[in-house]
Amino acid sequence: VKIATNREVCRGHGQCELFAPGVFTVDDDALVVLRADEIDAADEGAVNEAILHCPESAIWVERS
Amino acid sequence: VITIDETDALTRVSAGTPAGDFMRQFWLPFLPSDALVAGGEPFPVRLLGEDLVAFRREDGDVGLVDSVCAHRRAPLIYARNEGCGLRCVYHGWQFDITGQCTDMPAEPTTSRFKQHIRITAYPCRERGGVIWTYLGQGEPPALPDLEWNQIPAENVHVSFRVQEADWLSGLEGEIDSAHAAFLHARLDTTSKRSNTMMARSGRPIFDVLQQDFGVSVAARRPVGGGANGGGANGGDANGGDGELYWRVNQFVLPFYTLVPPKSEEWAELTGHAWVPIDDTHTLCVGFTYLPDRPLKERMARVFADGYHGRETGHPSSLAFEADVPHNVPYWRYLSTYNRANNFFFDYDAQKTTYYSGLPGLWVQDTAVQTGAHYAPRSREHLTSSDAGVVVTRQTLRDSVAAYREAGELPEIARRPELYRVRSVAAVLKGDESWAEALEEFMRRPLGASLGYQVP
Numbered sequence: 001v002k003i004a005t006n007r008e009v010c011r012g013h014g015q016c017e018l019f020a021p022g023v024f025t026v027d028d029d030a031l032v033v034l035r036a037d038e039i040d041a042a043d044e045g046a047v048n049e050a051i052l053h054c055p056e057s058a059i060w061v062e063r064s
Numbered sequence: 065v066i067t068i069d070e071t072d073a074l075t076r077v078s079a080g081t082p083a084g085d086f087m088r089q090f091w092l093p094f095l096p097s098d099a100l101v102a103g104g105e106p107f108p109v110r111l112l113g114e115d116l117v118a119f120r121r122e123d124g125d126v127g128l129v130d131s132v133c134a135h136r137r138a139p140l141i142y143a144r145n146e147g148c149g150l151r152c153v154y155h156g157w158q159f160d161i162t163g164q165c166t167d168m169p170a171e172p173t174t175s176r177f178k179q180h181i182r183i184t185a186y187p188c189r190e191r192g193g194v195i196w197t198y199l200g201q202g203e204p205p206a207l208p209d210l211e212w213n214q215i216p217a218e219n220v221h222v223s224f225r226v227q228e229a230d231w232l233s234g235l236e237g238e239i240d241s242a243h244a245a246f247l248h249a250r251l252d253t254t255s256k257r258s259n260t261m262m263a264r265s266g267r268p269i270f271d272v273l274q275q276d277f278g279v280s281v282a283a284r285r286p287v288g289g290g291a292n293g294g295g296a297n298g299g300d301a302n303g304g305d306g307e308l309y310w311r312v313n314q315f316v317l318p319f320y321t322l323v324p325p326k327s328e329e330w331a332e333l334t335g336h337a338w339v340p341i342d343d344t345h346t347l348c349v350g351f352t353y354l355p356d357r358p359l360k361e362r363m364a365r366v367f368a369d370g371y372h373g374r375e376t377g378h379p380s381s382l383a384f385e386a387d388v389p390h391n392v393p394y395w396r397y398l399s400t401y402n403r404a405n406n407f408f409f410d411y412d413a414q415k416t417t418y419y420s421g422l423p424g425l426w427v428q429d430t431a432v433q434t435g436a437h438y439a440p441r442s443r444e445h446l447t448s449s450d451a452g453v454v455v456t457r458q459t460l461r462d463s464v465a466a467y468r469e470a471g472e473l474p475e476i477a478r479r480p481e482l483y484r485v486r487s488v489a490a491v492l493k494g495d496e497s498w499a500e501a502l503e504e505f506m507r508r509p510l511g512a513s514l515g516y517q518v519p
Contacts, residue, residue: 011177011180012175012176012177012179012180013171013175013176013177014171014172014173014174014175014176014177015172015174015175017174018172018174018175021174026174026175026176029179030176030177030179030180
C-alpha cells in the first residue's frame with residue numbers, strides 16, 4: 001500500500017504519529033513527514049486510524 | 065471646502081477604512097501603566113474598532129492581543145494571566161505576548177498544532193506612565209517626542225476617560241477657543257476663571273496656519289476689549305495700534321490638541337490625545353503639565369479628587385462608574401457623567417454658578433461634544449470662528465487621502481521630533497506677526513521653561 005501526504009494542508013496535529021508512529025512523524029516545521037512510502041500489511045489498521053483522525057485530511061492511501 | 069461626507073469619513077476608523085488605516089500608522093497611547101498589575105486581571109480594550117485584551121504578565125511585560133481564543137472564540141478577558149502570557153480557561157490554550165500559541169494541554173503529546181496558531185498581537189511600549197501600542201504592520205517608528213510624556217512624573221497630571229462621541233468631535237472642541245468664554249464661564253465672580261485675560265478680552269478673530277506637525281489655530285482678541293463676561297460683550301479684534309492677546313492652540317497629527325496657559329498663576333500647558341475607540345467612542349487622554357517644575361500640590365490634588373464635589377479639567381476619582389461589568393471595553397474609564405444621566409445638567413445652576421449648568425470643566429466639554437442625542441454633521445453651520453476646525457478637517461482629509469492613494473504619510477509620522485511643539489498665549493503689538501514672534505516659544509527644548517511671561 002502506498003501512502004500520500006499533503007504538507008500544504010497539514011497543521012501538525014500529530015494524530016498520524018499518535019496512531020501510526022512507525023509510518024508518520026511531525027517535523028520541526030510542525031508538518032507531516034512519511035517515514036516510509038510503502039507500508040506493511042501489518043500497519044494497515046494503524047494507518048487507517050491515522051487517516052480517519054487527521055483533522056485536515058492531509059494523508060490518504062494512494063490506489064494505483 | 066470640505067464636504068459633510070468627507071468629514072464623516074474621518075470618524076469611521078475600523079480596519080479597512082481610509083481614516084482607520086491611516087491612524088494605524090501612528091503610536092496610540094491606550095492605557096496608564098498603573099491600569100495593569102503584574103499577573104493581574106486582563107483588561108478589555110477596543111482601539112480603532114478592534115476588540116483586544118491588555119495584560120501585564122508576571123515578569124512585568126505588557127501584552128495586547130486578540131479578545132478571543134483562536135480555538136473556539138472563548139473570551140480572553142476570562143483568561144488566566146500566568147507564565148508567558150494568557151491561558152484560555154476553556155481548554156487551557158496559552159498565548160504569549162507575541163500572540164504565539166505556546167501550549168495546548170488537551171492535545172496529544174505528538175501534536176505540534178500550536179506552532180501553527182498565532183493570535184493578533186500588537187507591540188506595546190511604556191513611557192512616562194503611559195502604555196503605547198502600534199496597530200500598523202511592520203516595524204513601528206520611534207515613539208512621538210511628546211513633552212508631556214517625557215518629563216518627570218511630578219510635573220504632569222494625565223487622565224483617561226471614555227467619551228460617547230466620535231473622536232473628531234472631541235478634537236474639534238479643543239482647537240476652538242471661542243467656546244471657552246461661554247461654555248466654561250462662571251457666574252460667581254469670585255471665580256479666578258472670570259479674571260483671566262481671555263475672559264476680560266473681546267471677540268476672537270482666527271488666523272490658521274498649516275504646519276509640519278498639523279495646524280496652528282491662533283485666536284486674537286483686543287486686550288481689555290470685553291467689558292465683562294468676555295466674548296459675549298467684547299469688541300472686535302481688528303488690530304491697529306493697540307495690543308492683541310493671542311492664544312495659539314495646536315492640532316498635532318493625527319489626534320492631538322494642545323491648549324495654551326490661562327494665566328501666570330495657571331501657567332500649565334494642557335491638551336488631549338483623542339484616541340478613537342470605535343466610530344462612536346473616544347478615549348480622551350488628558351494631560352496638564354509644567355515643563356520645568358512640579359505641578360502645585362493643590363492643583364494635582366484638585367485634578368485627582370475634584371474641587372468640593374465638582375469636576376475640573378480632569379475627571380476626578382469620583383467621576384467613574386463603580387459597577388461597570390468587566391466585559392465592557394475600557395470599563396474602568398467610563399464616567400458617571402454620561403448621556404444616560406444627562407451629564408448631571410442642572411438648569412438652576414445656570415442662574416447661580418455655571419453659565420452652562422453643567423458641573424465642571426471637562427463635563428461641560430463632553431456634554432456638548434457628545435450631544436443629548438445623536439445629531440449628524442449635516443445639521444452644522446460653520447462660521448468664522450470655526451476656521452481652525454475647517455483647516456484641521458482638510459489637513460486630515462488630505463493626509464488620509466495621500467496615504468490611501470499613494471501610501472504617503474505626513475512627515476511627522478516618521479519624524480518623532482516634530483511632536484516637540486507647544487501651545488502659546490501672549491500679548492503682542494497690533495502689527496506683529498504671531499507666527500514669527502511666537503515660533504521660538506512653540507519649539508522650546510524638552511523641559512525648558514516657557515521662556516515668556518504668561519499674560
